[in-house]
Amino acid sequence: xxxxAPGRICLFGxxxxxxxxxxxxxxxxxxxxxxxxxxxxxxxVINMPDLGKEERIPFRKPASPAGSSDLIPxxxxxxxxxxxxxxxxxxxxxxxxxxxxxGNIPINAGLSSSSAMVVAWVQWLFTTYGCDHPITPEFxxxxxxxxxxxxxxxxxxxxxxYTSAIGDxxxxxxxxxxxxxxxxxxxxxxxxxxxxxxxxxVGVLGDIKGKxxxxxxFIEKTTPSFDLTTATLEDYNAYKAILPDALHPFFxxxxxxxxxxxxxxxxxxxxKIDYKHIGNLLNAHHAVLKNTLQITVPVIDxxxxxxxxxxxxxxxIVGSGGGGCICAIAPIEKQQxxxxxxxxxxxxxxxxxxxxKGAYIL
Numbered sequence: 214x215x216x217x218a219p220g221r222i223c224l225f226g227x228x229x230x231x232x233x234x235x236x237x238x239x240x241x242x243x244x245x246x247x248x249x250x251x252x253x254x255x256x257x258v259i260n261m262p263d264l265g266k267e268e269r270i271p272f273r274k275p276a277s278p279a280g281s282s283d284l285i286p287x288x289x290x291x292x293x294x295x296x297x298x299x300x301x302x303x304x305x306x307x308x309x310x311x312x313x314x315x316g317n318i319p320i321n322a323g324l325s326s327s328s329a330m331v332v333a334w335v336q337w338l339f340t341t342y343g344c345d346h347p348i349t350p351e352f353x354x355x356x357x358x359x360x361x362x363x364x365x366x367x368x369x370x371x372x373x374x375y376t377s378a379i380g381d382x383x384x385x386x387x388x389x390x391x392x393x394x395x396x397x398x399x400x401x402x403x404x405x406x407x408x409x410x411x412x413x414x415v416g417v418l419g420d421i422k423g424k425x426x427x428x429x430x431f432i433e434k435t436t437p438s439f440d441l442t443t444a445t446l447e448d449y450n451a452y453k454a455i456l457p458d459a460l461h462p463f464f465x466x467x468x469x470x471x472x473x474x475x476x477x478x479x480x481x482x483x484x485k486i487d488y489k490h491i492g493n494l495l496n497a498h499h500a501v502l503k504n505t506l507q508i509t510v511p512v513i514d515x516x517x518x519x520x521x522x523x524x525x526x527x528x529x530i531v532g533s534g535g536g537g538c539i540c541a542i543a544p545i546e547k548q549q550x551x552x553x554x555x556x557x558x559x560x561x562x563x564x565x566x567x568x569x570k571g572a573y574i575l
């Protein structure tokens with residue numbers, strides 16, 4: 214049994230999904246693969262050769278669907294926690310397996326290697342042991358989100374898991390509905406640049422999430438009718454006087470990034486894509502992430518400047534920030550020049566990428 218799940222790029226909506234605002238993201242042709250063979254024990258023996266690690270997760274056949282006492286959610290223990298969560302949906306391990314997990318998604322780089330692993334793992338478990346719910350891509354994304362974020366009380370949102378599970382390019386409403394639409398356009402000219410600087414997901418994400426939620430809660434307390442989903446920059450100018458100065462950037466970023474994402478959705482839904490317009494929106498989004506939320510590092514800034522100088526339509530940082538990757542979109546005839554410029558600007562690597570379908574079983 215072999216399960217594969219792709220990484221993802223957030224095109225629009227970084228630092229929006231934990232605010233229950235929509236995002237636009239695409240699955241990319243970088244994957245985590247999970248392969249398993251029975252070992253006739255009550256233990257999962259998990260080999261991760263890319264990391265040089267091995268993990269053993271014992272389980273007992275539970276007396277009820279509540280699951281095994283061996284499988285208690287543990288922060289940072291994605292595989293173990295996912296095993297606990299799937300049992301709440303009738304997926305009960307009946308025998309152990311030797312598991313090999315490998316992939317070519319850069320680790321800790323903002324392309325969702327950990328979420329792709331959880332998606333592939335959840336899909337593998339459901340396919341191997343069954344489930345009391347119809348197994349759909351969105352259901353796999355939901356359970357992966359519950360395992361990686363909810364059960365571990367992590368600061369992220371739904372974007373990573375749902376994008377990896379569903380695939381292609383999606384507009385995802387990250388509120389309780391989890392409604393999504395696939396965006397039909399086949400984006401061409403996408404480039405990833407790896408900075409080689411490990412991102413600080415928990416630190417950066419947790420700090421910005423906390424302050425963003427604090428700013429919004431402050432406004433909602435003083436003005437119960439305030440609705441972030443319909444807010445404009447006029448609302449920012451109207452309310453900032455009553456908001457503590459330290460929270461201004463987070464309130465502004467929440468509104469401005471939401472407006473950019475909405476405009477990008479309509480632009481990507483056009484019959485003919487205006488790549489210059491999409492590039493300008495990427496640049497506008499990056500400006501908020503860089504100048505307002507301040508999540509970039511010098512090498513990221515240099516890589517983006519180099520990409521734009523060589524003719525990219527637009528470029529932005531990807532992920533929570535503090536390092537990681539950039540994505541750029543460029544005319545096909547200028548792709549190699551842009552790649553060379555990103556590499557010469559200090560990137561660890563740069564390359565073209567294509568869109569991918571969602572998680573699947575081989």
